Amino acid sequence: MAVYKQTYRHYDGRLTAAWLRFTILSQFSYAHLFQSRFLVLFMAVCLFYPLGCAAFIYITHSIPLIAALRFRPNTLPPIDGTFFYVYSVVQGTLAFLLTTMIGPNLVAPDLSNGALCLYLTRPFSRAQYVFGKMMVLFSLQSLITWVPGLLLFSIKTGCEGWAWARTNAWLAGAIVIGPVIWIIVLSLIALALSAWVKWKIAAGAMILGVFFGGAGFGHAINSIVGTQYGSVINISKVMHTVWADLFRHGFMDTDLTTTEAWMVLGVVCVLCLGLLAKRVHAFEVVK
């Protein structure tokens, strides 16, 4: 058993690099989040679809398997932009559910009990705080979206050869950029709403509300006013429009142009950053 001297002792040992300290928040957040078995299970479930996709890519390139499974080669869907668009929609939805689960746990507990002043009175900035918390969401969502997406691209390259990879290099870019944008938007919304309401349960409900409520209201506005601009508050639809463009998926029934969709995402990010700048303070000034 360790024995500790009960006296105050000064510390004069070495210090860590200041710019890397945002990772400390991420480390402690991982440790806390992964105490939940449900989250571990959910993360595992999120990898089922990419595994299925990997198996499908392998099967489409294995003539003995196609023959054994009695598939007709011409009827199998091609591995192209549409395939990865569908992949992004499925994994993007799971990323949204993951954000709803873990996003409110990251910021709300710090703000509800005034712990923020303890972070910000250390050599640690507000930007580092937000970045550290965002890293948690970014890394976990990346694990279920673009990282397996790139692995699928690699498997396809392995099966088809480098010529295919060179021709479809844009697809690799879309596989990374599409989900990364979605992750940034989701993370900012989750952090901003959690910082605003400071209560985990309410923050989770508000994140769901922003997406489902936004979709419902957007549809209602479109129906009542007879316009398509109600879709600007349907963030999922806005994101699907951007993905459809990135993956060159031509069958999307979209109300917004790609430029409008990018602008909406930009505005959402700016609003969330503004809300975070307003709420993430060491002390609140009471007027």
Next chain:
Amino acid sequence: MPPVVECIDLRVRFGKREILKNLNVSLSGRIIGLLGPNGAGKSTLIQTLLGLCPIKKGTAKVLGYDIRRDIRHIRSLVGYMPENDAFIADMTAVSFVRMMGELSGLPSESALERAHEVLFYVGLGEARYRKLGTYSLGMKQMVKLAQAIVHGPRLLILDEPTNGLDPSARQRMVRLIRDIRDSGHIHLLLCSHLLRDVEETCEEVLILKEGRIVHSANLEEERQTNLRFVDVETSGDEAGLTAALADLGCDCTDVRPGRFKMLMPEGFELRDLYQVAARLDLPLQRLNYRRDSLEDIFLKAMET
């Protein structure tokens, strides 16, 4: 050695309201008390020293570093125990204090070792694996102190450290503050409403009122040079007695029916007072001889 805290024409404003008005002071004591009524600007001064409030004019220096230029460095040298609740409810004390140590720059292993050490030091050794949400108010105060000293700061800022503590917990906190002071490695800035806490621990005191400095003094020197005085209660003619004492060079203040306060000049002994009372045939009902306490200094400062 540079002063611990130095304010140079420091002005802080929130909107149209000026909270700190032209502060000029240099404090070098090992433990400095910051006093003042509610709304005097004590917490704003602390927050300004930590770089959390925008400065309108002037500047301040902490341990010789300018808060406008070197705030990150200042924050690495300072430990701060806030007045209000500041914890993460579903973290254990040891991981909370360890995280705060790591955020101050301690490597992971050192932060863990020191987290255990400081939690034992503040008396939470047995409860260090409990979640902070389950802690009592007194324990939360101790955790706040632990996180403030985990990285071994050179200046420890304590904002109302004895708030909400029962008498024994208060005594323990005051003892810890004295012990930290006596370690010799650290300066302390103690902000408190409780004059007794400041009197028991501080060497130097800064009194603020409405954003201005109304008194700044070395308490020890003040105690030595302070006027001696006697609270006198008599059932007779206090006007005659005060006039007779005035002839002997004594200032009598705070005169009310049957009682007054007499400041004793150098060389004046209580025997002289008895002699005057005997000469006037006045019964003295009560004499209370004392020196100025911090309370008197504070009240005097509040009158200015």
